[in-house]
Amino acid sequence: MGGRTEIEVLDTTLRDGEQTSGVAFATHEKLGIARYLLEELGVDRLEVASARVSDGEYDAVRGISEWARKKGLLDRIEVLGFVDGGRSIEWIKNAGCLVMNLLTKGSYRHVTEQLGKTPEQHISDIKATIAAARKEGLCVNIYLEDWSNGMIHSVDYVFQMMDALKDEGIRRFMLPDTLGILSPDETYQYCKQMTDRYPDLHFDFHAHNDYDLAVGNVYAAIKAGIRGIHTTVNGLGERAGNAPLTSVLAVIHDKLKLKTNICESKIYHISKLVETYSGVRIPNNKPIIGDNVFTQCAGVHADGDSKSNLYFNDLLPERFGRVREYALGKLSGKANIRKNLEALGINIDDASMMKVTQRIIELGDKKQLVTQEELPYIVSDVLKHDANDQPIKIVNYSLSLTHGLRPVATVKIEIDGELYQQTAAGDGQYNAFTKALWKIYKQLNKPIPELLDYMVIIPPGGQTDALVHTTITWKFNGKVFKTHGLDPDQTEAAIKATVKMLNLINI
Numbered sequence: 001m002g003g004r005t006e007i008e009v010l011d012t013t014l015r016d017g018e019q020t021s022g023v024a025f026a027t028h029e030k031l032g033i034a035r036y037l038l039e040e041l042g043v044d045r046l047e048v049a050s051a052r053v054s055d056g057e058y059d060a061v062r063g064i065s066e067w068a069r070k071k072g073l074l075d076r077i078e079v080l081g082f083v084d085g086g087r088s089i090e091w092i093k094n095a096g097c098l099v100m101n102l103l104t105k106g107s108y109r110h111v112t113e114q115l116g117k118t119p120e121q122h123i124s125d126i127k128a129t130i131a132a133a134r135k136e137g138l139c140v141n142i143y144l145e146d147w148s149n150g151m152i153h154s155v156d157y158v159f160q161m162m163d164a165l166k167d168e169g170i171r172r173f174m175l176p177d178t179l180g181i182l183s184p185d186e187t188y189q190y191c192k193q194m195t196d197r198y199p200d201l202h203f204d205f206h207a208h209n210d211y212d213l214a215v216g217n218v219y220a221a222i223k224a225g226i227r228g229i230h231t232t233v234n235g236l237g238e239r240a241g242n243a244p245l246t247s248v249l250a251v252i253h254d255k256l257k258l259k260t261n262i263c264e265s266k267i268y269h270i271s272k273l274v275e276t277y278s279g280v281r282i283p284n285n286k287p288i289i290g291d292n293v294f295t296q297c298a299g300v301h302a303d304g305d306s307k308s309n310l311y312f313n314d315l316l317p318e319r320f321g322r323v324r325e326y327a328l329g330k331l332s333g334k335a336n337i338r339k340n341l342e343a344l345g346i347n348i349d350d351a352s353m354m355k356v357t358q359r360i361i362e363l364g365d366k367k368q369l370v371t372q373e374e375l376p377y378i379v380s381d382v383l384k385h386d387a388n389d390q391p392i393k394i395v396n397y398s399l400s401l402t403h404g405l406r407p408v409a410t411v412k413i414e415i416d417g418e419l420y421q422q423t424a425a426g427d428g429q430y431n432a433f434t435k436a437l438w439k440i441y442k443q444l445n446k447p448i449p450e451l452l453d454y455m456v457i458i459p460p461g462g463q464t465d466a467l468v469h470t471t472i473t474w475k476f477n478g479k480v481f482k483t484h485g486l487d488p489d490q491t492e493a494a495i496k497a498t499v500k501m502l503n504l505i506n507i
Contacts, residue, residue, distance in 0.1 A: 006259045007252050008228040010204060011037050011245060012047040013274060015080055017236030020280060027060040029277040033233075034064045036270050038073050042261045043245075047101060047230075050080040051088040058095055065096030074098055078141065081133075083125045089133050099139045101174065102129060106144025106161070108154035119157055123164045130168050141172040143206070148177040151190040162198060172202045172228060177217060180210025180240060184220040195225035204228035207243040209235060214243035219251050222258070233274040234282055234289070246271060246288035246320070254314050268321040288320055391416050392502045399429045399491065411436040415444070415506075430494045437498070449476040449505060456490055468493045476505050 037043045049061045068074045081088030081100040105111040150158045205221035207214040235244030271289040284292040396412040406425040409432035422439040426432030453473035470485045470493035485496030
């Protein structure tokens, strides 16, 4: 890797990332992302737009450039321009920017079939554009579009281009795998050809992820001597996207043992910001930033983490502004649960831990995971209301809800070892359940309590499968008291609270 210690990072979320289907950032969103990427995260360069796209794009770039000039960051703002007779140069200059990333053709087929020109004609046009840009005070970097196909099918053309342009004062030559066709072995081979032949030039590598190899190709490119890498936040980009900033950063720091100027602890914030602005959700299993990647599900893993961090790797969540979590579900063991209780400042004895563990496993069979926010409700529910040896139990019930008809409930209940069953209609499913229940109580001449209040609490987070905590206030024999029920289903949570009440008043 040529003795290098630092890799330069260009982020192109605002240009190439915006080519993601359905993504269009508003002007204030672009400025907000640009500010965070440069000032907080610390990327070296920012490609913010393509020239001549629209009036809205011009206004966004103008706003970014004005801000960057005040902050002394203008030379880190870059705009894609074209060999178009100077129109891109004028656009970029008027937008207040200083750096043009000039798009040229990096494969013979693109020159001859798309432009309909000879290599010599294209080179002449490029040189004229570079001279015009320099006259207007712009610095020029060059993209060799379709460079990867150029190296595969027309390497002599690529070298003809480079030999003609290497002494033109171009700051960086940018090598894109435009169609995402390279493997890491191919990336290393072709990048090494470039760095060996032109050792004094600065090369960037621009990966696309069509074969899900973008990060691997970045690794190979750096190994081959590439000095700069292009990324996007969350891997946004055309088709399968670009190399994601987060994974690239981890690979550079951990696997290549090289430095960047990027602050790792700010990564998660920018990823969530771009997720919000773009409307493109981050997959739960996305490395570094996915919701689940720092969550241990198996109890044995949590136990190992308590014993010399046996299940940790170098990707510690704290590096990236996150914390490790321990999932609560049917795979949970005591170690998972204890980790969550410790985070909440709750301490219970071993016997209580066994009861809580069993309840979480039971709940895990009904829903995917129990959240940490739900845990205090579960602990309270289990420890205050042990279901063993209760004289009144619900053996079975059926709830029927049909459009245009009143809900119907059939209830089978055990009271002191005897079974009773009744059916009733009501104004809602729970109302039908209690009417069937009170039919049984009237049959037995048992007193019926008065329901004073019915409250439902769903823990924060907005999950549709969250545990429902139902609190019902009752009045019986002149006393007012509350019972609680906990379940993913609201009606079943209310039924559990009702059964607890029946056992409390059983006389």
